[in-house]
Structure formats: C-alpha cells, structure tokens
Amino acid sequence: MTKELWLNLPVKDVLLSRAFFTQLGLPFNPRHTETDATAQCLMIGKTVVMLFPEATFRQFAQHPVSDTQTASQVLISIDAESREEVDALAQKAKAAGGTVFAEPGETMGWLYGCGFCDLDGHRWNVLYMDFNKMPKE
Known part of the structure; x- marks a missing residue:
C-alpha cells in the first residue's frame, strides 16, 4: 500500500523555516533547492514533511490556511x-x-x-x- 507518509505544512518564509528545522538538527532532502518559492523536504525517519509557501499550499489544498495563533x-x-x-x-x-x-x-x-x-x-x-x-x- 503506502511507502511513505507526507505531511504538507504552509509556511510564511520557506528559508526561515528551513533554518529553524536545521537548527533543531533535522535533515532535509538535498535534492530540493534552497529558494523562497519552492517547497523544502524535511525528513523525519520515513516521514516526509514538505514546507510549502502559503500560496502554493492554498493551491494544493484548495482551502484557506488555518490561523495557527487561534486554532x-x-x-x-x-x-x-x-x-x-x-x-x-x-x-x-x-x-x-x-x-x-x-x-x-x-x-x-x-x-x-x-x-x-x-x-x-x-x-x-x-x-x-x-x-x-x-x-x-
């Protein structure tokens, strides 16, 4: 059936988010380039966490981004x-x-x-x- 679990998270600034998780010691897939317009692929075991710019995330989800300050x-x-x-x-x-x-x-x-x-x-x-x-x- 499934081989991997992919979590997609909207972020305001892809490069700042990448720096944050890098400081935690979590690895990124080196195939993904470092630009503020592309997703970053964070690897946690066999789970992939994709960090998408909010606009890109909205397109994929076809739904508004949640306000993490209130919910x-x-x-x-x-x-x-x-x-x-x-x-x-x-x-x-x-x-x-x-x-x-x-x-x-x-x-x-x-x-x-x-x-x-x-x-x-x-x-x-x-x-x-x-x-x-x-x-x-």
Missing part, C-alpha cells in the same frame, strides 16, 4: 531516544526562535516529553517513552 489542525509528534534528547530539542527550538508551550516533563510515570511551536505556529510534540516503566495490563 490547531494537527499536532505532529516525533519520538526521542532519551529524556536528554527531549530537553535538547526544547532548548534548540527556543534558540531557533520557536516557542515551547509545554516544558519538558513526565506524565503517567513513563512518558517524558515537551511541546513547541515552529516559526509558523505549527505544534510539535517530542516524546520519549520508557517502556520499562509502562504499566502492564
């Missing part, structure tokens, strides 16, 4: 290898100009994570799951 349409979650990686990504997001809306912390005794907004207000979760502490059913 969320999606929460994108990525896994981390450790608590330290969660902490580091929260700090990198702040340093790159993002906003941490949920400081790193533990919930349910086995889940450690944080939440941040990128430059365009899209919400991201970074989660470390300690399966050794996960309750058995």
Whole structure:
C-alpha cells in the first residue's frame, strides 16, 4: 500500500523555516533547492514533511490556511531516544526562535516529553517513552 507518509505544512518564509528545522538538527532532502518559492523536504525517519509557501499550499489544498495563533489542525509528534534528547530539542527550538508551550516533563510515570511551536505556529510534540516503566495490563 503506502511507502511513505507526507505531511504538507504552509509556511510564511520557506528559508526561515528551513533554518529553524536545521537548527533543531533535522535533515532535509538535498535534492530540493534552497529558494523562497519552492517547497523544502524535511525528513523525519520515513516521514516526509514538505514546507510549502502559503500560496502554493492554498493551491494544493484548495482551502484557506488555518490561523495557527487561534486554532490547531494537527499536532505532529516525533519520538526521542532519551529524556536528554527531549530537553535538547526544547532548548534548540527556543534558540531557533520557536516557542515551547509545554516544558519538558513526565506524565503517567513513563512518558517524558515537551511541546513547541515552529516559526509558523505549527505544534510539535517530542516524546520519549520508557517502556520499562509502562504499566502492564
């Protein structure tokens, strides 16, 4: 059936968004050129995140772009290898100009994570799951 999952996100400035995610240490597909008019292809595992200029995104979606200051349409979650990686990504997001809306912390005794907004207000979760502490059913 499917080989990859592609998420398409509208952004106000493609190059600023690319710089933001590069500062987080996330890789881009080198086939995509660096211009402010073309999409950028962010790779997270086998998931592709395409960063499109808002006008291009509107054409593809045939729908207005959501106002991320007043509503969320999606929460994108990525896994981390450790608590330290969660902490580091929260700090990198702040340093790159993002906003941490949920400081790193533990919930349910086995889940450690944080939440941040990128430059365009899209919400991201970074989660470390300690399966050794996960309750058995």
